[in-house]
Amino acid sequence: LILDEPLFFFLCDLKMGNNAEIITLGDNHLFGQGANFFACNNRMWKGITGQQGGKVILYSCKVEDALNAISAEEATKLSLLNNIFNRNVVGLRNTNGAPGTGALLIDNFNNNSFTSTSELNNGDARGFAGIQLNNCVADIGAFNWSNTFDGLMYGIHAEESVVSVKGGTFRNIPYTPEDGGGVGIYVKDGSLSVEGVYVAPLDAI
Numbered sequence: 001l002i003l004d005e006p007l008f009f010f011l012c013d014l015k016m017g018n019n020a021e022i023i024t025l026g027d028n029h030l031f032g033q034g035a036n037f038f039a040c041n042n043r044m045w046k047g048i049t050g051q052q053g054g055k056v057i058l059y060s061c062k063v064e065d066a067l068n069a070i071s072a073e074e075a076t077k078l079s080l081l082n083n084i085f086n087r088n089v090v091g092l093r094n095t096n097g098a099p100g101t102g103a104l105l106i107d108n109f110n111n112n113s114f115t116s117t118s119e120l121n122n123g124d125a126r127g128f129a130g131i132q133l134n135n136c137v138a139d140i141g142a143f144n145w146s147n148t149f150d151g152l153m154y155g156i157h158a159e160e161s162v163v164s165v166k167g168g169t170f171r172n173i174p175y176t177p178e179d180g181g182g183v184g185i186y187v188k189d190g191s192l193s194v195e196g197v198y199v200a201p202l203d204a205i
Contacts, residue, residue, distance in 0.1 A: 003028050003054075009035040016045035016065075024054035024076075031057045039065035042121045047088070049095075050076035058083050063091075065121050068132075071095050072104060079107040086115045089124065093132040104138040110145035110167075116152055125179060126152055133158035141166040146198075149173070153181025161190040171200035 001022045011034040018041070024030050030048060035058075039045045047066035050056040055077040056070055062084045063069040069088040072078055073095050085091035091114040094104045114130025130149040131140065138161065141147050146167045149155030155170040156163065165185060175182025184199045185192060 003030055006031065009033070011035065013038070015040045018043035019046055021046035022048045024048075024050050024056065026051070027053040027055075029055035029057060032061045033059045035061045037061065037063045037066070037069075039121060044089075044121050047071060049073070050078070052076060055079070062086065064088065068093050074103070075105065077105045077107055078109065080109050080112055082111045084113045084115065085130065086113075086117055087120050087127065089120065089122070089128050090132045091127070091130040094134065094136045094138070104133065104136055106139065109140060110142055110147065113148045113150065114152060114155070115148075115150045125176075126181075128152070128181075129154040129157040131156045131158075133161040133163060135159075136161040136163075138162070139164045139166075141168050149184065153179055154186050155184045156186065157183075158185075158187045158190055158192075161187065163187055163190060164193045164195075165197055166194070167196045169198045169200075173200075 003024045006029050009032040013036045016039050045066050047068040048056060049071040052073045052075045057079040060082045064086045066088045068090045069085045070092045116126035119125055130152055146169050148169045151172045155173055170184030173184055
């Protein structure tokens with residue numbers, strides 16, 4: 001589904017086919033409120049991709065069974081409130097970031113849950129990460145709000161990125177010999193600042 005004009009999904013179920021994808025073109029936006037996005041026939045779909053200049057707005061939605069629930073190209077604006085991202089390989093990621101310059105543009109990002117409540121449709125025991133960043137600058141959350149990362153390999157996985165995390169809860173992220181993981185916030189070759197973050201015992205930063 002390619003959006004060449006703004007599209008609004010309200011209180012509906014969207015059953016996505018194998019490898020299906022929703023793409024915003026140009027400065028168009030996808031707006032969802034109370035919508036459920038999920039795959040059919042125990043397959044995986046690709047997810048929602050916001051292209052440069054577009055906007056992805058989700059309020060009280062559920063996104064499941066995606067390889068990447070939301071992929072944001074540079075200059076894509078995001079507004080995500082009270083959503084559930086469950087049983088995805090990755091909940092939110094940036095794409096085409098340039099070292100030190102690619103920014104994840106987030107207007108609102110609060111009260112979201114990134115979870116793996118059961119095995120993924122591709123056979124993985126759990127999701128890889130709630131948020132995956134590469135060559136990116138990202139300010140995630142707010143001190144008086146909380147996003148939750150539960151049951152994943154990594155809560156946030158970042159490489160060559162500048163990351164600020166405020167008001168998050170990380171739990172049930174154990175290391176296992178089968179798939180590794182076990183890190184609430186993982187940053188390699190970058191920098192990290194945290195404020196008001198709760199990490200349950202055995203889950204590390």
